[in-house]
Every structure is written in C-alpha cells, then in structure tokens.
Amino acid sequence: xxxxxxxxxxxxxxxxxxxxxxxxxxxxxxxxxxxxxxxxxxxxxxxxxxxxxxxxxxxxxxxxxxxxxxxxxxxxxxxxxxxxxxxxxxxxxxxxxxxxxxxxxxxxxxxxxxxxxxxxxxxxxxxxxxxxxxxxxxxxxxxxxxxxxxxxxxxxxxxxxxxxxxxxxxxxxxxxxxxxxxxxxxxxxxxxxxxxxxxxxxxxxxxxxxxxxxxxxxxxxxxxxxxxxxxxxxxxxxxxxxxxxxxxxxxxxxxxxxxxxxxxxxxxxxxxxxxxxxxxxxxxxxxxxxxxxxxxxxxxxxxxxxxxxxxxxxxxxxxxxxxxxxxxxxxxxxxxxxxxxxxxxxxxxxxxxxxxxxxxxxxxxxxxxxxxxxxxxxxxxxxxxxxxxxxxxxxxxxxxxxxxxxxxxxxxxxxx
Amino acid sequence: xxxxxxxxxxxxxxxxxxxxxxxxxxxxxxxxxxxxxxxxxxxxxxxxxxxxxxxxxxxxxxxxxxxxxxxxxxxxxxxxxxxxxxxxxxxxxxxxxxxxxxxxxxxxxxxxxxxxxxxxxxxxxxxxxxxxxxxxxxxxxxxxxxxxxxxxxxxxxxxxxxxxxxxxxxxxxxxxxxxxxxxxxxxxxxxxxxxxxxxxxxxxxxxxxxxxxxxxxxxxxxxxxxxxxxxxxxxxxxxxxxxxxxxxxxxxxxxxxxxxxxxxxxxxxxxxxxxxxxxxxxxxxxxxxxxxxxxxxxxxxxxxxxxxxxxxxxxxxxxxxxxxxxxxxxxxxxxxxxxxxxxxxxxxxxxxxxxxxxxxxxxxxxxxxxxxxxxxxxxxxxxxxxxxxxxxxxxxxxxxxxxxxxxxxxxxxxxxxxxxxxxxxxxxxxxxxxx
Numbered sequence: 121x122x123x124x125x126x127x128x129x130x131x132x133x134x135x136x137x138x139x140x141x142x143x144x145x146x147x148x149x150x151x152x153x154x155x156x157x158x159x160x161x162x163x164x165x166x167x168x169x170x171x172x173x174x175x176x177x178x179x180x181x182x183x184x185x186x187x188x189x190x191x192x193x194x195x196x197x198x199x200x201x202x203x204x205x206x207x208x209x210x211x212x213x214x215x216x217x218x219x220x221x222x223x224x225x226x227x228x229x230x231x232x233x234x235x236x237x238x239x240x241x242x243x244x245x246x247x248x249x250x251x252x253x254x255x256x257x258x259x260x261x262x263x264x265x266x267x268x269x270x271x272x273x274x275x276x277x278x279x280x281x282x283x284x285x286x287x288x289x290x291x292x293x294x295x296x297x298x299x300x301x302x303x304x305x306x307x308x309x310x311x312x313x314x315x316x317x318x319x320x321x322x323x324x325x326x327x328x329x330x331x332x333x334x335x336x337x338x339x340x341x342x343x344x345x346x347x348x349x350x351x352x353x354x355x356x357x358x359x360x361x362x363x364x365x366x367x368x369x370x371x372x373x374x375x376x377x378x379x380x381x382x383x384x385x386x387x388x389x390x391x392x393x394x395x396x397x398x399x400x401x402x403x404x405x406x407x408x409x410x411x412x413x414x415x416x417x418x419x420x421x422x423x424x425x426x427x428x429x430x431x432x433x434x435x436x437x438x439x440x441x442x443x444x445x446x447x448x449x450x451x452x453x454x455x456x457x458x459x460x461x462x463x464x465x466x467x468x469x470x471x472x473x474x475x476x477x478x479x480x481x482x483x484x485x486x487x488x489x490x491x492x493x494x495x496x497x498x499x500x501x502x503x504x505x506x507x508x509x510x511x512x513x514x515x516x517x518x519x520x521x522x523x524x525x526x527x528x529x530x531x532x533x534x535x536x
Numbered sequence: 537x538x539x540x541x542x543x544x545x546x547x548x549x550x551x552x553x554x555x556x557x558x559x560x561x562x563x564x565x566x567x568x569x570x571x572x573x574x575x576x577x578x579x580x581x582x583x584x585x586x587x588x589x590x591x592x593x594x595x596x597x598x599x600x601x602x603x604x605x606x607x608x609x610x611x612x613x614x615x616x617x618x619x620x621x622x623x624x625x626x627x628x629x630x631x632x633x634x635x636x637x638x639x640x641x642x643x644x645x646x647x648x649x650x651x652x653x654x655x656x657x658x659x660x661x662x663x664x665x666x667x668x669x670x671x672x673x674x675x676x677x678x679x680x681x682x683x684x685x686x687x688x689x690x691x692x693x694x695x696x697x698x699x700x701x702x703x704x705x706x707x708x709x710x711x712x713x714x715x716x717x718x719x720x721x722x723x724x725x726x727x728x729x730x731x732x733x734x735x736x737x738x739x740x741x742x743x744x745x746x747x748x749x750x751x752x753x754x755x756x757x758x759x760x761x762x763x764x765x766x767x768x769x770x771x772x773x774x775x776x777x778x779x780x781x782x783x784x785x786x787x788x789x790x791x792x793x794x795x796x797x798x799x800x801x802x803x804x805x806x807x808x809x810x811x812x813x814x815x816x817x818x819x820x821x822x823x824x825x826x827x828x829x830x831x832x833x834x835x836x837x838x839x840x841x842x843x844x845x846x847x848x849x850x851x852x853x854x855x856x857x858x859x860x861x862x863x864x865x866x867x868x869x870x871x872x873x874x875x876x877x878x879x880x881x882x883x884x885x886x887x888x889x890x891x892x893x894x895x896x897x898x899x900x901x902x903x904x905x906x907x908x909x910x911x912x913x914x915x916x917x918x919x920x921x922x923x924x925x926x927x928x929x930x931x932x933x934x935x936x937x938x939x940x941x942x943x944x945x946x947x948x949x950x951x952x953x954x955x956x957x958x959x960x961x962x963x964x965x966x967x968x969x970x971x
Binding site: 168172189320321322323325326329330333334336337338341349350351353354355357358361362364365366368369370372373374376377379380381382383384385386387389393408409410411414415418 | 544545546547548549550553554556557558560561562564565568569570583586587589590593594597600601604605608609612618619622623626627630631633634651652653656679748752755942945946947948949
C-alpha cells in the first residue's frame with residue numbers, strides 16, 4: 121500500500137450494491153408472496169412491537185455507535201445501510217431454511233420481525249469493526265454474517281431442539297464474538313496512528329447517549345416480542361424492565377468506584393446500562409420473581425463496567441485486538457453471564473434430587489452456550505480473513521475512524 | 537477546601553447508590569411478585585387478564601420514552617452540563633421507578649403485591665416528580681444529593697397521591713396537580729433552601745447555552761410533545777375516558793404551541809423568538825390539560841386551556857423567573873415553575889371550573905380544590921425538609937465556580953474549551969495525497 125490517500129470506491133461500491141439489490145429483487149419476485157391477511161387485529165397487535173424493534177436498530181444502534189468524534193456520519197448511515205441489506209438477505213434465507221414447503225414462502229409481519237432481529241447480529245458486530253472497514257467490506261460482512269447466523273439458528277433448532285425464541289436470543293453472544301473475531305483479523309498491525317481520531321467529543325457522547333437510551337427504553341419489547349403466550353410476554357417485560365433499571369444504577373456506581381477521582385465515565389453509562397437487558401435475554405421467562413431479575417441486572421452491570429475498564433488493555437496489548445465500540449463488554453460478557461445464570465436457574469428449577477436428569481439439562485444448556493459462541497468466533501475469524509484481502513480497497517490505517525475517507529465533507533463545518 | 541466542597545465521589549456515591557440498590561432488591565424480594573407465573577396457558581381468565589394488561593404496553597413505552605429521552609434531553613440546554621442532564625436523569629429514573637413501585641404498591645395493598653403494566657406506568661410517573669425537581673436544582677447539586685432526593689420526594693409523592701386519590705377521591709388523570717405542580721413546587725422549595733448567594737452576583741459563566749446544546753434540548757422537547765397524549769391517557773379508564781384524554785391533550789398542545797410562539801415573539805426584543813420559550817412553553821398545554829383531560833370539556837375547552845397555559849408559561853419565563861431569583865432567593869435553573877408549576881396550578885383550577893360547568897360527575901369542586909391544596913402544601917413542606925437535609929455539608933456538592941460543569945463528576949473528553957463541542961471537519965491537509 122503506497123499511498124495513504126483513500127482509494128476511490130466509485131466503481132466497486134455501486135457495482136456491488138446494484139448487483140446485489142437486483143439479485144434480491146429477482147429472488148423476491150420468484151420466491152415470495154404476501155400472506156393472505158387472516159385477522160386484521162393480529163397485525164395491529166404486533167405492529168407496535170415491530171416499530172419498537174425498528175427504532176432500536178435504526179435509531180438506537182446507529183447512535184449507539186456514533187461515539188467517535190470524526191466518524192459520526194459513517195456510524196449512523198452505514199448502520200442503516202447494513203440493516204437494509206441484511207434484512208432482505210435474512211428474510212430470503214429464513215424463507216429457504218425454515219419455511220420452504222411450497223414453491224413460494226409467505227411474508228408476514230413475523231417474518232419481518234425475525235429478519236430484522238437476525239440482522240441485529242451484523243449491527244452489533246459492526247460496532248467492533250467500526251471505522252476500520254469500508255462500505256464494500258460491510259456488504260460482504262453483512263452477507264456472510266447473516267448467513268452464518270441463520271445457519272447457526274438452523275443448527276440450534278434442528279440438533280439442540282431449541283425453541284425459535286431461544287435461538288434468536290443468541291443474537292448478542294453471536295454478534296459480539298463474531299465482531300470481536302473479525303476485528304482481530306483487521307487490527308493486526310499497529311493502531312496507534314488512529315488514537316487521535318478515536319477521541320470522543322462531548323456532542324458525539326450525547327448522541328451515543330441518545331442511542332443508548334432508545335435501546336434501553338425498548339429493550340423490554342425486544343425480549344418479549346417473539347413470545348406467544350400473553351402471560352409469558354408480560355413476565356418477560358417485567359423482568360427486563362427491572363433488570364435494566366438495576367443495571368443502570370449499578371453501572372453508574374461502579375463507574376465512579378473504579379475511577380481514581382470518583383468520576384463517572386459516560387462510556388460506561390453507554391455500555392453497561394444495557395447489560396441487564398442483554399443478560400436476561402435467555403432466561404427471561406423462567407425467572408418468576410422480580411428480585412432474581414434485579415440480582416441478574418446488578419451482576420450484569422458490574423461485570424460490564426469491569427470488563428470495559430480492564431479488558432481492552434489486555435485485548436489491545438496481548439492479543440492485539442481492537443474493539444471500537446466495546447461490543448464485547450456491552451453484549452458479549454453480559455450474554456455469557458446470562459447464559460451461566462440460565463444454567464444455574466435450570467439446575468435450581470429441577471432440584472438436586474434427580475441428578476442425572478439435571479446433569480443432562482445442564483449439558484444441553486452448555487451446548488446452547490457453546491454453539492453460538494463457537495460459531496460466532498469461527499465465522500468471525502473467517503470473515504476477518506476474507507475482509508483483509510486486498511480486493512476490497514480497504515482504507516489505510518491512517519484513514520481509520522475518519523468520515524473524510526467516505527464522505528464529502530465541507531471545509532467549515534464549525535458553526536460555533 | 538471546606539468539607540462541603542469535597543467533590544471526590546469515589547467512596548460516597550458508589551457506597552450510597554449500591555446500598556440503596558441492594559435494599560431495593562431485598563424489599564422487592566419480600567414484597568413484590570408477579571401476578572401470574574407464566575404457567576397458566578390453560579387458564580382462560582388469566583390469559584385474558586394478561587392480554588388486557590398488554591394492551592397498555594404501547595402507552596407504557598411512550599411514557600418510558602418521555603421520562604428517559606424527553607426529560608433527559610430537555611435539560612441538556614446548558615453548554616457544559618449535557619452529561620449530567622442525560623446521565624443523572626437516567627440514574628434518578630432507574631432508581632426512582634423501583635422505589636416508586638414499592639411505595640405505591642405498599643400504600644395501596646399493605647402487603648405483598650403483584651405488578652402489572654399499569655403499576656409500571658405509575659412507577660414511571662412517580663419518577664417524573666423527581667425529574668421535574670431535578671430541573672429546578674440542575675447544576676447546583678451532586679449525584680449523592682440526587683439519590684437522597686429520589687428517596688424522600690417519591691415517599692412524599694406516594695403519600696400525597698394516596699391522599700388525593702383514595703381519601704379525597706379527586707380525579708387527576710394526567711396528574712397536573714400530583715406530579716407537575718407537586719414536582720415543581722417541591723423543586724422550588726429545595727432550590728430555595730439550597731440558595732447560593734455566590735451564584736447571584738452575576739450570571740454564571742457556565743449557565744448559558746450554545747447553539748448545539750439548544751438543539752439537543754429540542755430533541756427532548758419534541759419527544760415530550762409527541763408522546764404527551766399517551767402520558768395523559770395512560771391510566772385513564774379504557775374506552776370513552778381514554779379517547780377523550782388523547783383528543784383533549786392533542787388539541788391543547790397544538791393551541792399551546794401557537795400561543796407560545798406568538799407570545800415569545802411579543803415579549804422579546806425586535807420580535808425574535810427565544811429558544812427557551814420554544815423548548816418549554818410549547819409543552820405547557822399538555823401539563824395544564826392533564827387534570828381535566830378525560831372530562832367532557834370538548835376540544836375547544838382543551839384548546840382554551842392550552843392557550844392560557846402557553847401565555848402564562850412564556851410570561852412566567854420572561855418576568856417571573858428573574859423576580860424569583862432576585863427577590864425570593866429561589867434560583868430555578870430550568871424554569872420548572874413556568875413549565876410545570878404554573879400550568880399545573882392552571883390545570884387544577886381548570887378542573888374546578890370544569891366540574892362547576894358539569895363536565896364530569898365523578899368528583900366535586902371541593903374535592904378538586906382540596907387536591908390542589910394538599911399537593912401544593914405537601915410539596916412545599918416536603919421540599920423544605922428535603923432541602924434542609926441536602927444542605928448538610930457532607931454530600932459533596934460543587935463549589936460555586938464549578939456549578940453547571942460536568943467535569944466535576946464526569947470524565948469529560950479532553951478538548952480545549954468547548955470549541956470542539958461538535959466535531960469539526962476543518963482539517964483537510966490529511967486528505968491530500970503524499971507528495
């Protein structure tokens with residue numbers, strides 16, 4: 121790589137995007153149809169929940185990643201872009217893998233919700249690779265990751281006999297580890313040059329807070345939307361609500377406690393307040409009283425702050441991994457914790473009398489935990505390898521975390 | 537450095553917050569459960585009940601957005617205080633909703649109780665009182681003081697709400713009196729006790745807004761404005777009452793916006809608009825119509841209430857706030873008196889008039905007047921007591937010169953001054969290819 125000048129994407133980006141979109145349109149033309157609306161009220165009942173999910177992904181996750189002071193445009197816009205690509209691909213794969221009985225598969229509000237939620241894995245992972253890849257690479261990553269996640273889902277439902285709800289709650293673990301692994305391949309060489317641009321400004325921090333708040337507010341919908349029985353839905357909402365509230369308070373307390381002058385870090389507020397919602401994802405319907413959810417939120421908030429405070433140093437120096445948005449602390453660690461607590465709860469639920477059965481269940485739960493994590497890591501390493509090929513015209517490291525590489529930026533944006 | 541200005545919170549704040557949080561978990565463990573345990577797919581009744589409860593869920597989400605995004609961003613107008621506005625707002629609400637659930641449940645049930653979506657809405661409501669009061673003392677207090685205020689204010693609020701709803705049997709569907717007026721006068725009383733002569737001499741350097749901080753505040757305003765009909769109708773009886781609450785609030789807000797713009801232009805120099813008025817006074821209509829939102833006041837009645845509220849709110853910002861700060865020694869940072877206090881009182885009076893005109897038969901004029909009186913009374917007494925407790929100089933409040941500054945309690949990005957408040961793309965030299 122001779123020049124630091126960002127390579128033009130003039131030919132490759134439109135080419136890739138247009139070909140892809142035409143393929144999508146053709147597939148939709150040949151293989152999909154609208155479902156005959158059975159009951160109007162059914163649609164209206166689910167539609168508000170779909171809107172909540174959409175706000176979370178389009179607005180929440182986009183602004184959640186807008187914390188780099190020179191990279192806010194790309195964070196918000198690329199998020200929308202990869203969501204748009206991912207949803208179409210996820211719905212196609214979903215149709216072929218899970219509902220392909222007749223010649224065509226039907227599109228309804230549930231398939232859109234599932235498609236949107238499956239695409240969330242990409243939006244999470246792109247937090248780890250944020251600022252280090254260009255749009256073409258993002259398209260490739262979106263396609264590969266959605267495919268990998270749908271495959272994992274299929275595996276989990278076929279072989280581990282997981283419910284659809286449970287398999288979709290693996291989003292956080294899968295997305296976080298996929299992203300971390302992909303970022304590992306991308307950040308092998310030194311990243312010191314980019315330190316300056318990695319700074320966060322006050323306004324970009326406030327934008328991130330906006331994103332976090334929307335994720336935080338709508339998380340109960342996210343955890344409850346796929347459940348069918350109203351009773352379970354209710355419990356999922358309550359559990360998530362209390363877990364989130366507790367993790368917000370805990371995150372701030374531990375943030376002050378781990379700072380030498382007792383100051384709170386806004387970054388911790390962004391990341392660790394969400395930990396409760398992530399952690400409770402898998403076990404939300406088996407928790408039967410609020411205080412258990414609150415304890416879970418407490419431990420998730422703690423682990424996220426500590427993970428965010430001390431792990432990046434280790435990541436950066438020992439395994440040379442750079443996780444831009446801290447998705448590992450936000451989504452990875454709390455999801456792992458949630459899984460472990462799930463195993464404990466299952467064990468407690470079955471009691472210790474019937475040891476063999478309990479052991480069996482624990483083993484299965486461990487499989488639930490291991491599979492998405494392994495698939496995420498494996499898929500991530502592979503994707504990272506593919507993304508590091510030269511053909512994608514990836515940005516030079518000096519241009520990491522900089523909007524200027526992709527956007528037309530007018531000289532005086534300074535309105536102050 | 538005197539003890540009171542010891543602002544290092546490394547021990548104080550985490551210790552206090554975590555012990556409060558642990559006590560919440562213990563209280564919930566003993567007193568709060570779920571009404572169902574999810575295992576009753578066969579029981580038709582319970583399923584119907586769940587479905588009914590879930591119908592409220594979209595309304596709850598709207599209220600949730602208002603509390604966390606709306607109130608949080610509304611207070612980001614100060615140039616150096618955005619982190620605290622949004623962050624401490626989140627902390628207050630997250631702790632407050634737990635304490636609010638507990639207090640309201642225990643007052644109404646006196647024993648172990650179950651929660652439903654409605655109690656979550658009520659819990660969010662109870663945090664609104666603290667957030668309003670937070671606006672009055674914004675920039676002059678420490679997070680530790682806010683933790684104390686959450687606990688004290690919500691306790692007083694729950695008692696007052698119990699008094700108004702269960703004993704006086706007054707109606708206050710959109711909570712103009714029990715939340716808005718209560719929160720505002722509570723906050724004013726606290727601000728009065730915590731008054732700092734040092735801040736009065738001249739306008740504090742940090743107590744100003746910049747272009748972008750005002751724009752951030754508009755995010756909050758717009759979210760509050762959009763979802764206010766949900767706020768006023770969330771706990772109304774399903775059917776006619778809920779429908780009326782939505783419609784009335786909608787029109788009241790619309791009318792209020794016009795009057796706020798008109799009067800802002802009228803009172804300002806050369807007819808220019810003042811962003812403070814636009815951020816706050818446009819919402820006054822929603823506050824004022826709250827109490828009679830579900831009564832048969834007709835859309836024109838709602839618009840009338842909204843118009844009056846808009847006018848009073850702008851005039852309050854222009855003429856009353858300076859008087860409060862100089863004569864009464866009450867410094868109200870966000871002007872909550874004009875956004876919540878006065879419109880809340882207008883709401884109470886409007887409900888008395890509406891009852892007199894026969895808009896409802898659920899309550900009487902005397903009951904409504906008594907509800908207004910007790911709300912104001914408990915707020916002021918509670919606020920004075922809370923203020924006295926917060927005045928004890930061990931809670932780490934900021935010294936005068938560091939008021940309205942995030943960097944006392946937050947890790948703030950190291951940029952010089954606030955010229956990098958927003959990112960700049962002025963550095964084009966890097967784009968040139970290397971020679």
